[in-house]
Amino acid sequence: MYPNLYCAFLDLFGWDLPALKLINSFGFFVALAFLVAHALLKKELQRQAALGHFQSQKTSVVVGQAPNPIDLGLQAAMGFFLGWKVLYLVVNAGDIFQNGGLPQTHLFSTEGNVFWGILGALIFVGWRFWEVQRNRLPEPKTVEQIIRPEDLVGGITAAAAIGGILGAKMFHLLEYPDEFVAFLKQPSVNAFLGGLTIYGGLIVGGLAVYAFARRHKMNFLRLADATAPALLIAYGIGRMGCQISGDGDWGIPNPSPKPGWLSWAPDWIWAYAYPNNVNAVYGPRAAGYTGKLIDPNLQPWPSFEGYGTYLDPAVFPTPIYETAASILGFAFLWGMRKRWNSAGKIFAAYLMFNGFERFWVEKIRVNATFDFLGITMTQAELISVCTFLSGALLWAWIQRASNKD
Numbered sequence: 001m002y003p004n005l006y007c008a009f010l011d012l013f014g015w016d017l018p019a020l021k022l023i024n025s026f027g028f029f030v031a032l033a034f035l036v037a038h039a040l041l042k043k044e045l046q047r048q049a050a051l052g053h054f055q056s057q058k059t060s061v062v063v064g065q066a067p068n069p070i071d072l073g074l075q076a077a078m079g080f081f082l083g084w085k086v087l088y089l090v091v092n093a094g095d096i097f098q099n100g101g102l103p104q105t106h107l108f109s110t111e112g113n114v115f116w117g118i119l120g121a122l123i124f125v126g127w128r129f130w131e132v133q134r135n136r137l138p139e140p141k142t143v144e145q146i147i148r149p150e151d152l153v154g155g156i157t158a159a160a161a162i163g164g165i166l167g168a169k170m171f172h173l174l175e176y177p178d179e180f181v182a183f184l185k186q187p188s189v190n191a192f193l194g195g196l197t198i199y200g201g202l203i204v205g206g207l208a209v210y211a212f213a214r215r216h217k218m219n220f221l222r223l224a225d226a227t228a229p230a231l232l233i234a235y236g237i238g239r240m241g242c243q244i245s246g247d248g249d250w251g252i253p254n255p256s257p258k259p260g261w262l263s264w265a266p267d268w269i270w271a272y273a274y275p276n277n278v279n280a281v282y283g284p285r286a287a288g289y290t291g292k293l294i295d296p297n298l299q300p301w302p303s304f305e306g307y308g309t310y311l312d313p314a315v316f317p318t319p320i321y322e323t324a325a326s327i328l329g330f331a332f333l334w335g336m337r338k339r340w341n342s343a344g345k346i347f348a349a350y351l352m353f354n355g356f357e358r359f360w361v362e363k364i365r366v367n368a369t370f371d372f373l374g375i376t377m378t379q380a381e382l383i384s385v386c387t388f389l390s391g392a393l394l395w396a397w398i399q400r401a402s403n404k405d
Helices: 005-013 018-022 025-050 069-091 103-107 114-134 149-175 177-185 189-193 198-215 220-245 318-336 345-364 379-404
Strands: 057-063 141-147 290-293 309-312 369-372 375-378
Touching: 005 018, 005 025, 018 069, 025 149, 025 220, 069 114, 149 198, 149 220, 198 220, 220 318, 220 345, 318 345, 345 379, 375 379
Parallel strands: none
Antiparallel strands: 057 141, 290 309, 369 375
């Protein structure tokens, strides 16, 4: 496992670049997922706009104005933070992160270089001032601007990201209320960012995108169709981040020998010990495995400072299964998007696929359970059933409406 890019580059290439400790592997893959989803959504909106499903909009904007004090203030704040905190950590990473120091400890602290912060603020303000002055007119004027559907991709992605992160955190705290109590007792940014539930992100992120679509008078079902393939591949990329960082999103212990029908696959497809997982799990866990210290003389893995543990017995590598399922689902939806013309069909298929896949993966995942109508299940199992049924009902409604036409 590579909890951050520093560990990955050190192990794979032998490059000792302490500044890379600032980039968490899971965060890197989440960012990559958003970039890929952004590109695919833009491409699909362009295609649907060409078919007449989305129309360009007109808006009035004022151009040629003088520099805005609020805008300059935001630029100053951004420049100050980048210089004071980020540049400080990058330059001093070799000393700061010695002896296993965690980036979060320093990132959410008051330490930094004030001089570099002031310099960063001046550079950002100066650049923005020059840019605005260059386009300034003797007399500002109002012009009409055309907004194409693909121009809204940034706003759609931002709505999904903000709503998704808030929803993922909210649902995680509902699933693990003890963490919510601990956060209230000792609040911190690091504690808030830790622990996310994907279904919470999908639900609240989806509502945020719905509100965005209503505001910009976009057909929501068409927009949902456009986003569905991107959502699946982004989910798969995110699960790659879970696997590579070893963030705890693994399965239950799997001490059974690999079956013959999987003889073609490497052993880590069947069971994996997650060495150097980002949570540095140590000691026995209720799920049935124990975190043990890595001894490079006895085990075939290096031991990264601050993370050197592995799971015994090995567990099902569920992120790998979900990544594979997401890739297959994406390929199917991407191939069918030009054949299914009825609005909402692609999204309905996405809901059914997502619910079906997640329900069965939950059977071998580690998660908190509860009793519902006499049935013991996890939060994700309940939501996955609702997701599948929602997709099936939407599909049936679309088919019925199509038959009437």
